[in-house]
Amino acid sequence: MTAPLVNTSSTGSDWAQYLRERLADASERNRELETGDHILNPDLGPYARWEGPPRDAAVLIGLVDSRDGPNVILTQRTGHLNSHAGQIALPGGKIDPQDEGPVAAALREAEEEIGLQPKRVELLGSLAPYLTGSGYRVVPVVGAVTEATAFRPNPEEVDDIFEVPLAFLMDPANHQKLSRNWEGRRRYFYAMPFGERYIWGVTAGIIHSFYETVYR
Numbered sequence: 001m002t003a004p005l006v007n008t009s010s011t012g013s014d015w016a017q018y019l020r021e022r023l024a025d026a027s028e029r030n031r032e033l034e035t036g037d038h039i040l041n042p043d044l045g046p047y048a049r050w051e052g053p054p055r056d057a058a059v060l061i062g063l064v065d066s067r068d069g070p071n072v073i074l075t076q077r078t079g080h081l082n083s084h085a086g087q088i089a090l091p092g093g094k095i096d097p098q099d100e101g102p103v104a105a106a107l108r109e110a111e112e113e114i115g116l117q118p119k120r121v122e123l124l125g126s127l128a129p130y131l132t133g134s135g136y137r138v139v140p141v142v143g144a145v146t147e148a149t150a151f152r153p154n155p156e157e158v159d160d161i162f163e164v165p166l167a168f169l170m171d172p173a174n175h176q177k178l179s180r181n182w183e184g185r186r187r188y189f190y191a192m193p194f195g196e197r198y199i200w201g202v203t204a205g206i207i208h209s210f211y212e213t214v215y216r
Contacts, residue, residue: 005042015070015166016063016124016144022214023125023142036131037202040177040188045123050135057138058102059092060110061210062121064145064163071163072207073151074199075113078159088199090206092138102126102139110192114161115152122146127213130206164194169207170214 038046047054062073075089091110099105103126107118121143130138151161168174169192176191178200190204199207 015112016122019063019142019144019214020124023127026127026213027125030126030213033128033185034131035128035205035212037189037205039135040133040190041133043185044133044187046131046133048133050133050183052135054131054137055135056095056102057093057136058095058106059090059138059140059173059206059208060106060107060116060121061090061127061140061142062110062116062145063124063143063166066163066165068165068167070144070166072166072169073114073116074197074203075153075158076162077198078155080128087201088138088193088203090203092114094136103141106139106141107143113154113158115154116145120145120147120149127206127209130202130209132202138202138206140210142210162197164197164199168192168194170185170211172211174190175204175208175211190213 025170036046038044063070064073073091075088075091077089091113092106093109095102095105103123107121110116111118124142124144126142127140130140132138153161174192177188178191179186179188189201190208191200192204192207
């Protein structure tokens with residue numbers, strides 16, 4: 001088994017530097033790497049429920065330092081949204097025409113959704129795009145929150161903001177591979193239950209991709 005990514009005695013600069021180096025090492029192969037829902041479901045294709053060109057999006061894997069190591073910022077979406085209502089998500093959304101790429105979009109969305117100011121995020125790198133069955137090409141951007149901040153949920157999109165230890169999410173023992181029937185076929189997905197929080201689907205898939213990237 002791979003050694004733990006996060007040592008509970010490490011300082012914020014230690015784990016941030018480690019992730020920066022690992023993500024930099026992976027950046028070249030990320031150009032060729034393909035991740036997404038279809039990796040577990042190759043018969044469905046990368047955009048199983050979408051016709052037309054993929055829609056570009058970005059999410060922020062935001063890391064907050066704590067006494068026991070970094071935590072990942074996650075949200076619970078409001079129940080009235082048209083898609084993925086009530087689910088656990090990373091801050092993020094579609095890349096708008098005015099955004100200067102995935103990083104700008106991820107930071108803008110994080111500020112809109114949870115009140116995290118872009119100036120408080122130190123960019124560490126990004127992962128290979130994650131392709132979703134609903135037609136999105138999502139770039140996960142990894143960043144460290146450099147100053148303590150009180151997050152503020154946007155009531156139109158976010159019911160709750162919470163943190164999960166990165167050490168928990170980077171432990172492969174917590175990566176469950178589950179399945180359900182979809183249109184008469186068995187569809188597989190990752191899930192990472194954490195207490196009363198049920199992390200699954202695209203969010204869990206992106207976290208699994210993060211694990212594979214920093215450990216490869």
